[in-house]
Amino acid sequence: MMAGMNIAIPELLPWQGFYSILGSAAGALIGLQFVVLTLIAERPAQDAELATAAFGSPTVVHFASVLFLSALLNVPFQSILCVALLCGLLGLVGIAYSGIVVRRLRRQAAYEPILEDWVFHVALPFLAYIALSLTPLAVFRHPRAAFLGVGGAALLLLFIGIHNAWDNVSYLVLVHAPKWKSAQNPADRP
Numbered sequence: 578m579m580a581g582m583n584i585a586i587p588e589l590l591p592w593q594g595f596y597s598i599l600g601s602a603a604g605a606l607i608g609l610q611f612v613v614l615t616l617i618a619e620r621p622a623q624d625a626e627l628a629t630a631a632f633g634s635p636t637v638v639h640f641a642s643v644l645f646l647s648a649l650l651n652v653p654f655q656s657i658l659c660v661a662l663l664c665g666l667l668g669l670v671g672i673a674y675s676g677i678v679v680r681r682l683r684r685q686a687a688y689e690p691i692l693e694d695w696v697f698h699v700a701l702p703f704l705a706y707i708a709l710s711l712t713p714l715a716v717f718r719h720p721r722a723a724f725l726g727v728g729g730a731a732l733l734l735l736f737i738g739i740h741n742a743w744d745n746v747s748y749l750v751l752v753h754a755p756k757w758k759s760a761q762n763p764a765d766r767p
Contacts, residue, residue, distance in 0.1 A: 593651065599731055600647025603640040606738060627685035632745050635678050635698055639705075639738040642667060646709075646731045650724075661716035664727050668710025675703040688748070697744070701737050705730040 645667060654660050679699055682690050690698070708730040715723035 603643035607640045628687035631681035631685045636738050636741040639734040643731050643735045661713040664709050664712040668706045671706030697740050705733040
């Protein structure tokens with residue numbers, strides 16, 4: 578048997594490669610988020626702290642959730658119920674965090690969120706976390722389908738994070754950076 582194979586729960590065996598790929602991607606993308614934040618740290622923005630909490634932190638949280646799920650589903654648990662309960666707990670925490678994101682989006686004043694922002698920062702993550710929270714209920718009747726839902730939620734969170742990270746970086750480079758450069762260069766001022 579390959580090292581790291583979850584031999585205790587046969588329903589999870591087919592998912593090993595999937596979660597290895599997702600976990601690696603999530604870990605790498607978390608690292609890139611830190612690099613981006615470091616690169617833009619020298620460009621002070623008005624209300625940057627609140628905007629980062631509203632737009633940047635949720636992206637890292639979603640990547641971290643995927644990384645957690647990837648690690649969790651590679652632990653050789655003896656019971657599928659334990660795995661399902663931990664997935665459900667992550668879902669509940671994610672639902673609560675979605676409420677925090679809504680509050681942060683409303684409080685920050687650096688950027689007026691558009692429909693796309695509400696969909697990718699609130700609605701889709703909320704749906705992914707709802708799916709995770711239902712895992713303990715679904716696992717009793719349909720364990721394979723329950724973990725298909727977990728896989729779908731993890732993949733959705735990864736793609737949400739990719740979209741949001743790209744959106745954040747695009748905004749900072751294409752919108753915020755030109756404003757910062759003109760504020761720093763007196764020759765550009767009217």
